[in-house]
Amino acid sequence: MQRRTLLKRAGPLLALASGTLPLAALAAAPMVEIWKDPNCGCCQDWVLHLNKNGLATRVHDEGNNAARARLGIPAKLGSCHTGLVGGYAIEGHVPAREVLRLLKEKPKAVGLAVPGMPIGSPGMDGAAYGNQRDAYDVLLVLADGSTRVYQSYR
DSSP, rough: OOHHHHHHHHHHHHHHHHTSSGGGGGGGGOOOEEEETTTTHHHHHHHHHHHTOOOOEEEEEEHHHHHHHHHHGGGGGOOOOOOOOEEEEEEEEEOOOHHHHHEEEEEEEEEEEEOOOOOSSSTOGGGGGOOOOEEEEEEETTTTOOOOEEEEEE
């Protein structure tokens, strides 16, 4: 294997290892497959948030509209990236805490969504946003497209 190929494949593993997740837990970490725009900085910040909170990631820089539709998230709940973990769709800036809770509770649902891009949500936080925090809800998306509040952030 060429050195360049090895380094390219090792990149996600090294990024994960540089977070707070112990190396021994890497193999057991739930894998979130993510579709996003290749030029979106807030999406990459969300990926880092997931990595720092015990989730492995595999990123596809090809946009997320097709993935969102394929995974059953209604367009009205759309955001800038879409994920898939444990059979659940994850739309938008959903906190890792709620992803892990979803995997533990295993409700009958399509997945979770944080519509739009609320300031203060993971990836849309920090100094670049003036440390502002807007209230937002994490929605549980049901099979019929309806939603209910899974967790509120105020």
